[in-house]
Amino acid sequence: MKRALVGDIGGTNARFALWENDRMHSVKVYQTADYTSPEQAIDAYLNDHDLARGALGSVCLAVAGPVDGDAFRFTNNHWRLSRQAFCKTLQVDELLLINDFSAMALGMTRLQPGEFREVCAGQAEAVRPAVVIGPGTGLGVGTLLSLGEGRWMALPGEGGHVDLPVGNAREAAIRQQIEREIGHVSAETVLSGGGLLRLYQAICLLDGHRAVLQTPAAITEAALAGEPLACSVIEQFCRFLGRVAGNNVLTLGARGGVYIVGGVIPRFAELFLNSGFAECFADKGCMSGYFKGVPVWLVTAEFSGLLGAGVALQQKQA
Structure with missing residues (x-):
């Protein structure tokens, strides 16, 4: 064969x-x-x-x-x-x-112990959809459904291109700054490797800082070293990701959990785990209680x- x-x-x-x-x-x-x-x-x-x-x-x-x-x-x-x-x-x-x-x-069905970390505690409901979302070169979003008897269905989509959601005046100002530069602001516009640099530049313009960092890697390195501006950019990146992930959970009824994947987040995993991601993930007004018990995992499998x-x-x- x-x-x-x-x-x-x-x-x-x-x-x-x-x-x-x-x-x-x-x-x-x-x-x-x-x-x-x-x-x-x-x-x-x-x-x-x-x-x-x-x-x-x-x-x-x-x-x-x-x-x-x-x-x-x-x-x-x-x-x-x-x-x-x-x-x-x-x-x-x-x-x-x-x-x-x-x-x-579909790869989430083959995860092994040690290949993921808990972000939000909860118990996945096996008969409900799960969201798979990850910033990389772009922003990917997928949906995983169990068909029973060890078979699975993955629903394709282009969820990375939804509008970037905002939850407060600060985020609205950031989005408006980016919109002035490029027009339509999708989630991927910010939540990607190149988006991290765009977010940094927008925050520098808003707050009157000189944009001295020129690559996403440089921003990440500075944040890991504790540089305050870079840390604030990473924090805002994580908060935007929480809002997008939470929107997907509500849309899909995804009480099967959320898998955070892609090449960006694992580079600053500890900052992510201590960020406002979880707060913004469940920041949905009258529907905030829906997120109780919905698990979120950061996937580190290669x-x-x-x-x-x-x-x-x-x-x-x-």
Whole structure:
């Protein structure tokens, strides 16, 4: 039987692994900027593992953006893909494309002890939806549903592009400052790697500070070192994330819990755990009591999207 390959392709990184016997192995990460197409990156992966074209029976790629039809254009990088051309070029029998946060949601079903931390205590209701949300290159939002008997459904969506919610005059001023610069302010405009820098710059303009930090990494490093302005930016970032996550819980009735994923939050995990996230998460006026007992976890597992792609492929072939 031919091997299967799973991939998790974001704006910056493309992660690939082999999937055999319900297990993932041989993970390798490539920079999307180094390749002109997913086919070229997968060719590099095959070469690195002494595999030839035609060695793969099935491929499942988790991709950022809505999936429909033969052609797909990646949201946060320069790649494009045609399903038919992909299968012909790599001599693949089957290509399954799924939304990256559908894969991330399915990956939550394979979490192991030590791969998540409690943010808000509670008890997940197994028959209710769970929210999976994560700032990275963009802001991904997915929904996980249990179908019973060990099967799962992940609902795709573009929840990162909802309007950025505000809960007080300060947040309204921040949003207005950003709107003056770029127009429409989505949640992803702030809640992403680039959004962290945009938030810093907006706060500097509002408060009369000189914006000396030039990258999200520099802001994070300064905050971890205790620099007050950078700390206030990280705090506001976490509070906005709490509001967006809480909105999703109300919309979906997501008493199955909330998983915080992505590459941004784990970089300042302790600041996040001690931030106003939980306060803003449940700051919903007359509906604030709804959040009692809804658990929230910070996921630290490295390759949940890849695992979720494997789960999707396995469920399709079952």
